Amino acid sequence: MVRRTHYRNCNLCEACCGIAIEVENNEILSIRGDEADPFSQGYICPKATALKDIHEDPDRLRTPLRKRPGSDEFEPIGWDEAFDLVGSKLREIRKHHGNDAIAAYQGNPTVHNLSLLTYGQIFLRSLNTRNVYSATSADQLPHMLSSLQMFGDTLRLPVPDVDRTEFFLMLGANPLVSNGSLMTAPGMKRRLKALRDRGGKLIVIDPRRTETAAVADQHLFITPGTDAFLLLALLHTIFADGKTNLGHLSNHTDGLDAVRELVAEFPPERVAETVGIDAEEIRALAREFAAADRAVCYGRLGVSTQRFGATCSWLINVLNIVTAHMDRPGGAMFTTPAVDLIRGAALIGQSGSFNSWKSRVSGLPEFAGELPVSVLAEEMETPGRGRIRAFITSAGNPVLSVPNGARLERALSKLDFMVSIDIYLNETTRHADVILPPTFALEHDHYELAFYLLSVRNVAKFSPPVFERTAEQRDDWEIMLELSRRVANTWWGRALGNGANALGNRADPRRMVDLALRAGPTKETVKSLLGKPHGVDLGPLESRFPAQLNTPNGRLNLAPQIYLDDLDRLRRALEATSNGGLLLIGRRHLRSNNSWMHNSLRLVKGKNRCTLLMNPVDAKSRGVSDGELVSVRSRVGAVEAPVELSDEMMRGVVSLPHGWGHHRSGTKLSVANEHPGVSLNDITDDRFYDELSGNSGFSGVEVQVEAT
Ligand SMILES: Nc1nc2c(c(=O)[nH]1)N[C@H]1C(S)=C(S)[C@@H](COP(=O)(O)OP(=O)(O)OC[C@H]3O[C@@H](n4cnc5c(=O)[nH]c(N)nc54)[C@H](O)[C@@H]3O)O[C@H]1N2
Ligand SMILES: Nc1nc2c(c(=O)[nH]1)N[C@H]1C(S)=C(S)[C@@H](COP(=O)(O)OP(=O)(O)OC[C@H]3O[C@@H](n4cnc5c(=O)[nH]c(N)nc54)[C@H](O)[C@@H]3O)O[C@H]1N2
Ligand code: SF4
Ligand SMILES: [Mo]
16 A cells, blocks of 8 residues: 655646645545645645545546537547547638638636646647637736736736735635635635734725625725726826826836826716715725825726726726836735746747737637637627638637527537537537547646746746556647647648657656746756645745836836727716616635536535525515525526525625536536536626627626516
């Protein structure tokens, strides 16, 4: 009997907690928090232990599957046969219908996966199609866009310096449940408590009194989708008071006058009713924020995925910059990661792009080489040259995660060919003709290429696999390479596929990380990191500007033209009158991870969590009582869910969790099928998006609620 303990990071969410996995004879005995991890210091959430469930899940796919021609049944096939089939089908479709007839979608686990961040990107770019999509446009796109516009790199994302701030103004985020986003900071509860213990303040702005709002000094309800007006009024106050201060950026910043002129139009009194926050309250908040020595305004998913998501991200940056809270300790800061992805991207001319082309049907803008998921279904359905005929999904479940997922689902069933690279036969992959299942997290190397870019301290950890994979299994990178060899549509894609294929294991992502580490700012290598299994702390965040500004003129741009050009849309929205309908928002739960962990019994057992949260006053006026089944209807469809009455909801706002809807037939998710819930995205609207950025509008979709 050999008993070993492995140390690595949990790959399930952005917190990247250190875990200790005790293994005996190829079996997991326990998964605990790693007390010796300098970053997470033993913290984990209940999902970490569920890694065991996914790893051992009898429903997890381990061999390729092919849909039997003319039926909905899958049968196992060999890897070579599967690759041949995918290669010939995709080449044939491209030959007849052109490059853009092949579309690809990459989902969220991509960012935790070394294979997919390296060879996955290479393969998808080498398809040479305009139809590349990812979860980015249902998520953080606005943040990346404001970074590109203001600082010159899509990945130069400001991170709130939570451990040193004294005033944390948080909009549209619930880190006590999500464990933080664009802010890798394991143990947010401890960090927020430390903030308050040192006399600091946390203020949460959210249409729901969330778990995070409950531990804050102050919580303010806000009408969904109106944060841009609040931000403008905060800025108005600061400018009107003459309290702007650009600090160390004053000689490197353009556009202060343009912002002054713009915010002059938006005194707190003008926005208060729409926003749902009293004008004096807005003024007081602005003054306290500007006066604080160390303060940060941070906005996340709730402000990104709404009709003015791009404007919100921009204005949050502006607020931090004009109060000298950007790029300073305790404010919004930038990392110095051991692998400098931003420099790497800049070297190959990939710092970012926006609106280089528009989507074929609705004309939504390209961002970083991708189109917004809101147009995916219509690009499949609308006839003409460039219509999507073949679809590749990798680590994504778009049927449950894009707006109007039901429409996408209908479109998928009409494709000529679909292939999914995924560990499950789920709501999306059931539409595939071929499923190629990669190894799961514990069977391959792990390094957080993406999240060390977003960490509140500079840290690094490299972990080898816990389990050796079987001879039949393939890693994501091997699948991507094999696909490159067969379907790449650029010379470099094919050359890389063939070259790497000839190199075999010597081309694995580990070598890429090693090379990148050697080119980076630290002395670490893969070997040195393997000798430090709990990870290394590389120090607190440091000021990076102006040296790291990568805009064309090397200056920080406070007022990029794209935002100014969109102001009329904002003005019109402020004038519009509400018709009294209910506004829908989503929510997360500590025991869920987007759509794909409901097959773990320990995470889903207990009472049904897929409920419609509603304020008792709204329920009463509709004759709805607690626990009653109601129908929730939007422009695109309806779902039925039990109501849960709670005054934690703002009046006029209802909430359904995202990631459910496992009732669909033909999946292989035996536990999730028993706890199906309904999909929030069966009623979110693919036409409700941020017109400026193309990002999905999940917050503020109008719905009617009726007893069934
Ligand atoms: N209404 C509404 N919609 C939302 C959101 C919301 O809050 N409200 N949130 C949005 C956000 S923030 C996101 S990120 C998206 C998520 O959207 P998606 O990324 O499309 O969905 P996930 O549920 O994360 O699905 C991940 C898929 O990856 C597979 N997988 C897991 N690990 C691996 C692996 O190592 N390799 C491979 N190849 N596959 C793997 C899983 O089986 C699953 O099929 O949803 C968005 N949609
Ligand atoms: N347990 C768990 N953790 C997760 C995930 C998960 O599914 N489960 N998903 C991971 C992923 S992919 C991501 S991107 C992150 C997201 O992490 P967060 O950004 O923290 O996202 P949410 O928890 O969805 O919190 C968004 C908040 O915005 C509020 N909100 C909605 N609309 C508005 C609005 O118009 N204005 C304002 N001010 N607030 C609004 C909602 O009520 C909610 O409290 O979480 C990650 N972590
Ligand atoms: S918070 Fe939970 S899911 Fe996220 S990394 Fe830590 S243990 Fe994993
Ligand atoms: Mo996300």
